[in-house]
Amino acid sequence: MTASPSAVGSRVADDHESQLHAAIDICDPAPLLMSLVHVTGDTGLLDEFGSRLTIGEPGNHYRTGTRPTTPPGQYPDDVVADIRARAHELLTPEMDDRLGVPEPELFGRMANVATSERVDEEFVPILREQAGFVLSERRVPVTVTPPADFSVIVIGAGIVGINAAIKLQDAGFRYQVFETRHEIGGTWSRNTYPGAAVDTPSHYYSYSFELNPDWSKYYPSGTEYQKYLKGVVDTYGIAENISLSTRVLSAHWIDDEHVWEVTVESADGTREVHRARAVVTALGMLNSPNIPDVEGMDSFAGTVVHTAEWDENLDLTGKRVVVLGTGCTSVQVVASIVDRVKSLDVVVRSPHWIVPEKSVVNDVPEGEKWALAHIPRYHEWFRLRSYWFASDNLYAMPRIDPEWARTHFSASPANEMVLETALNHLRSSFADRPDLVEKLTPDFRPYSKRIIKDPGFFRALAREHVALHRASFQRVAPDGVVTTEGEFIPADVIILATGFALEFTTSIDIAGRDGRTLAGQWKNGNDPRAYLGIQVSGFPNLFVTAGPNSAPNHGAGHNILSEEHVHYIIECLQYLVENGHDALDVRQDVLDEYNRKVDEALDKTVWVHPGAEINGYYRNSEGRAVVPCPWRLVDYWTLLREPNPKDFDFIDPATPRDERNGDASK
Template identity: 80%
Template sequence: MTETIAADVAENVPGGDREVELHAAIDSCDPAPLLMSLVHVTGDPSLLEEFRSRLTITEPGNHYKTGIKPTAPPGQYPADVIADIRSRAHELLSVDMMDRLGTPDRELFGRMATVATSERVDVEFLPILLEQAGFSPSERKVPVTVAPPAEFSVIVIGAGIVGINAAIKLGEAGFSYRVFESRNEIGGTWSRNTYPGAAVDTPSHYYSYSFELNPNWSKYYPSGVEYQKYLRGVVDAYGIVDNISFNTRVLSVIWLESENVWEVTTETADGTREVQRAAAVVTALGMLNSPNIPDIEGLNSFGGTVIHTAEWDENLDLTDKRVVVLGTGCTSVQVVANIVEQVRSMDVVVRSPHWIVPEKTVVHEVSDGERWAMANIPRFNEWFRLRSYWFASDNLYVLPRIDEEWAQTHFSASAANEMVLKTATEYLQKSFADRPDLIEKLTPDFRPYGKRIVKDPGFFKALTRDHVNLHRASFQRVDHDGVLTTEGEYIPADVIILATGFQLEFTTSIEIAGRDGRTLADVWEGGDNPRAYLGIQVAGFPNLFVTAGPNSAPNHGAGHNILSEEHVHYVIECLQYLLENDHAAMDVKQEVLDDYNRRVDEALDKTVWVHPGATVNGYYRNSQGRAIVPCPWRLVDYWTLLREPNPVDFEFIDGAGAKGDNA
């Protein structure tokens, strides 16, 4: 943990006697990571067998695979086991405790992970768990014998989650680099989304860098403000701000074949243009950047305020205003739940509702005791993070996948998918037991996971308020005084909030021209049909790394943070491979890219995102209905694919543009 974040923790943990704090923490914190901490502090692995004998160890995600709902949440310990773990902790832990065990060897770590999760943890998962839980750093695979020369520089476009990570890891690997950020702030999504209630829908203790754990999250799901604070702390702790050029947008990226370099043209806020050269370019723009402003007749004639959630004005006063909200995705439910108390009236206009599930911890604060444990009890933070990752990752892989036999006779996609359907349906019916009209309006016509599952921050409760109305419709037109819906209802309004998300863009907003002058926009058919090898590399564009590219998103679980770490690790390995083998550049073979995407499409055909009968439209799919966002592989599979480049998949370019051997 860096000094910056550690200092932040020290300021916020409860005051008073540390022994009192320790024992209060023991009585309030999660018993599973507490047990693992006991093993670390005592160095006694026999504790594992003692408590394992009292736990039921299941197959990973078994309740999802069978469709049998468990009597307790996955990984939850019985009350008598919890009491005994806490009793043992009171006996064995002290304020001067140290980690005697250190990072366990693979065999012991596997046993510990099995007991910590109450599920069988196979050997294939151990490397990714060790890294993602924060026990060990990302392991370099390509031998490092050549130091990066100063002239082998890298340009990173964007200073969001991926760009910050890239800057840190490029610097640690010895590469000279420069980050260009079009805004005046780091953070990407979390500097743009400042609307009321903006929050992450991935657990706090996992949605962070594995090399920079934060023990001081105030909530189990972080607000956008708190997450942005975390990212600023990371930037400060690693001293990368001097390598970031703010208010500087990249206009074009052109491959100079005669010199094997990229020529990058930038423009600052005052219009000053500069040309830089770099051996490699990493785009860290994400896929959702430009607000999606729907084309609505008369929108510009509205006499009140029109605001998109990604362009929020902090000075906007909603007190006693008549507000109309368009949209019902994650953003809409957050903003509605958070402004309902301020407005005179609110009308929520829903074209296509999402499946919404209850999640109590979305709004719960982390207790003082648990925060103290994160910061002070050895390895508690790492094991808490491991469990956060485990239950939000490949356990969920089965949920969007089609069981052909099941799907022939059910609305849901499989027995696992049926469980999500039942959970969401029961929650909907319970929330509006006396409002069948709302149940009808809020019931989607597609299988769960066809669109992103939304965790309810209080949206359903807000809809029961007397001054709130829900419309299953869209905007037909807007005039000076309000909105006419497609169902013919006229809604007078003072403020229109567009919670309509972002346009899906994979880097094509920038002119990027590769070999033979072909542009990425042309290759990707204007951005509608993006394809990349491993979601990162495109044939004809040497040393261009498109992070968070097509078919790379972990849509069944985890979060953008793991994608960031996977892609940055792969970029560093590729660049080091070039240096070790005296190559100037690497270009993925077209046939390799095509074969990879054939396998991607075949795997996605078996999911709710593109399966016949999946008629839902959403940002996951392009105009032809092909899923261009989700990765079809398990997280562990994709992580493994990205450990190091496979030389046979590339053409290598040596000095003066000559192609080298594939090794």
């Protein structure tokens, strides 16, 4: 007998209500309170709970270096109970968002309560955008539709290239994306090694305009992130404009025609030349595997594999495995394969500071997923908190307090907090192994290299079949490895977790005005300098995303860099078409002055003064920090809202646009 439609509908409604109440009992009380304000429109809830929903001392404990009385993310039990009771009372399956996007003043009040910290007015615009409440606001007036002959070529289809395609499409520009690999995804297409994962929270490490409530873990695996990016490509219908397995060989500016000629090569060796008004490089800064030059590597009788070139058919079961490296990749690999191998030897040249982070391996409960998908604005406020606690709160961490640094190993009171957290984790993990504590203690200040969140690495090192060697490879024999300490380690498999070589676009032959090359300008990549980390004098309409001194190394993630740079590029291109210019070229004096300020600001950070000479990708061979952005995220975001016309020389068309033919042909 078939149930009546009314009976089925009743069961669906009951199920929906039970899911709602189950979600209320498990989800984060801070964004839940914000959802109550949205659903009821009652801002009095902010006054009622604001002073009680605390996670530490008033003010920003990360900025001041003071300690919270309660760990971040934990609230008094009675407050949590009261918020959930109110939610059970006020939320229903038919709930709607009555408030919408709060006006800036109210938004600031809500952000203060949601974070239990002071959120100054200057942060409100970036929080509204990055939390997903509003789209990136166009600043240059949009009164002119981009002409058909104004096309753009994007090199790379990773997180930046995909975003560039979406925003160029939205803005009405013709574009084409060329991707060397056989699929989109960039880093997350290449890195498929065991344990590959993002070390930025899932619910923040995504596009602010395309939130995903279905993350399975609080920190996504590389596979899941790649799936997310593929879903974004499908949602926005940009696949037809992406040419896969197509490598860009060169990009040359044609002075008398004001266009770029871009030569590409397909997988079968066929070469084509494309022309475009602008070129956007979206290659990232770490895209070439760093393969160490070790004597005898070719003589090894077993398998040698780099983590960026992982063989999916490689079976490690019962094998003797040697891993070289101790960065984020090595840590993830070791934690992931420890249960499969017969023996595991980890060879560490220079250890990193490693901090505990239990949520790195935690699954997102089904109730939390339901809340993210169904409770009005819960997702946006959840994301806002993820961003807030991993962004400019951390700005003080790598900065040097001269008075403090004179008498401490750490750089400042805030830097000391990270040092103590990492040391406590190290010592408690190996209470009975002082040898491991010694081998795993870095000789540089926290943040001089990337801070690593422990996915189970320390637990793996404590296993009986695992050994740690503070050394590097001296040479490789057919049946194993000889370390720089003279120790022989037998091996069946060698895993090179040695990361990537730092490369800012110079693998491509890029020539600008008067034939000058980008590689020459940047001393073959050793001294890259750009205005805003994006533009180089002499290279009109070339936008180098994720360029020198643009990385948000104190917090957040590559996703915010993607959105900032793409927003700025669209604003520059729109300015050109609005004002009838063919191209813009940043003035050399402007570029030089910007980089003078960059160097001056970096001189106050551990990235330049680590307290010990270290090897790492943040700095070039001369010790200059070429990767980190010295500004707060809010400052850099503000700089990139729109171009300043005074900073550029403009190139005007020799031929009126209405007399031109389209010039994006092959």
